[in-house]
Amino acid sequence: MRMTSATAIAQAVRSREVTAQAVLEQCLAGLEREGGRLVAVTRVLADRARRDAAAIDAVVAAGGDPGPLAAVPYGVKDLFDVEGLPTTAGSGLYADAPPATADADAIVKLRKAGAVLVATLNMDEFAYGFATINAHHGTTRNPHDLDRLAGGSSGGSAAIVAAGLLPFSLGSDTNGSVRVPASLTGIYGLKPTHGGLPMGGVFPFAHSFDDVGPFTLSIQDMQCVWSVLTGKSFAPPTRAPRIARLGGRFRDNADPEQIDAIDAIAPSASLVELPDIGAARSAAFLITASEGGALHRAALARDPMAFDPATRDRLIAGALLPPKLYAAAQDFKTRYRRRIDALIADYDVLLAPATPCVAPPIADPRVLIDGVWSPARADLGIHSQPISFTGLPSLCVPLHRPDQLPIGIQLIGKAGDEDTLFRFAVMLEEEGRIGVTSPTGLFQGDSL
Template structure:
């Protein structure tokens, strides 16, 4: 379900927002991926009718007018509880107000239809740890979606929705996008508001979006940052763009097909006029080592009281991850943040003159649900490690489908000298 064709049909009157939203709600009711946490049927139906009436009067809010959107259940939607995939929040009452990102979507004309599955408290990259059970990959229901924006990716990949909102603290938009074969954009840190979003680690948390293709991500991003105005999408083309291809072993995938897919992507960009240069990031291992300290410490600050009083209400894996942080001195957190600043600066210096990096999104494709180690490889690390440096740096990044057979994989485009529209322009040249 692509936003380009859908928006044209809605604006022309070939399809009404009311018909579109009713169809989406039917699809979500019949979902088999465990993507749906709650439907907002009554309000969505009323808003779809209102968007239909606006079009009948010649009023058009932009390319998201009447488009159904799902929201990760970490983000407040007025009238619905935010439970974050956890029994800890079983008794949470309805949110009193929309998070600002939801307000921006409604202003742009989008219709919120559902809250979607998340890995518990967004603290994991697999999507199979939640009070409501695992999300299932639409390409193979025995396998993970990736996380933590698991339901958002599954719903878009299954064709239920054209657009979903997720969050990304280390990989949580890009990894499920890669494993489910769709597009996931993590904008620059702070570019989309995180107020009204349950925090995992505030210094790394981003709000992002998932769509079927790059054009849909471009339209949505532009509509949100322009408060519903639309327009301003850059024409495709990468002539003269300097692409960095990381050569350090850290960036190598474990699946040869992923490596081949990334190589094909780099070759395609070169054929279209990009300048490809090999780059090295000697500091990357040291930078990556700061991530679990920073995120774990910030997560424990949020969860410490609940962890002490109600440990049994957490999923066992989440509880163990939090408990491992309990005895870490505050000094280690401060040192990690200092190292982060120094090493991000060193990475930028090493990439001087590079416009964008092109690399794998993950080291593995979707693994069986519940498997934590595959052939001696820790699944969580394989899904997280190639993404987290760009949460530490705050640079924009997008995952697009790689050219592979079988289960999907992702190619990641990271902005070094480019902002979001430039990153999406490079991604569009990959044909996604």
């Protein structure tokens, strides 16, 4: 049984067509049967989930309403606080850390809406990477081709949803860690306006860009999860959105089908070039390295060999950056955001590739950037990182292309205007231009 629609599950439970406990047992059986092949799950929280499901059934039996996500099972990237468990951020370094004393704020909100947390999910150690190559837990596999990367750093959160084993999940996105795996696994992933979703109880990486982001299999589910997390209802549209296409480096490093799809969506839309896009990405790189290095400096001094070697050396390098260079990058960011706000004032949605290519093979994890092969772990975020730098919301949506490896595009909006992105995505979904394609082979079956 595939778990493909959060809203359908909630509706079925609220109308007593199925019990929360039955939904959960089907979900746990799927994770047990198929989860191991994906290397996506780090911990299954069966006891907690069974308690929550029983409580929801009791509410329904008493005539109450458990909420808009009633009995919907979900998972979180392994950097959200879960009461009673150590928050490891994907690292063996914190495997024996003191347990969290409370759930992360986002988990609290989802639980109040009836959602049932069933698993913590794999990630690049400390979220530093675009590949989910984790020395402690292993490399997360793409359900569309188990020999390919799922992307990262929230790769476990994306793969488990793309496989239909959970209907939604939460990840975090600093420079593309939701959008990159969403693109490579063919699902929806949101980087909200910076600061738009609750970060309390989330292990940080680089505070200048860190955000919580959901993964779903439909826009309807994304809107439902967004509404629960923000408490906001949707405003009616005031006019048709004004669209632009991002040009320059975004089109130079893209799959031809991404460009064709963008041009088909908005054939007469202006082609806008963001200025100094190379400098913006470089500044984001430097700020991220510096903040990540500073965050982990004490642990690097105390126990460097407990880190994943690839993460450790990146963090040490970041810790050694001159503070004045960090300040220069931050100063550039402030000026850049003012320039971008002015440049895009006449548009509501900007279209851009989400990743430069489909999922790279695990055996050769490289991507072609400006004609040069470079490590996927560092460079899969070439198109997401500059957008993080602007602080604008970006929704990664999957192009509808059955029988091919998935790839996504970004719908980028004005600060605080996620609603316009959702509405535009609904239109694209209805036109058949975007949409999720189930993986063939391993992860098939009836849907719930």
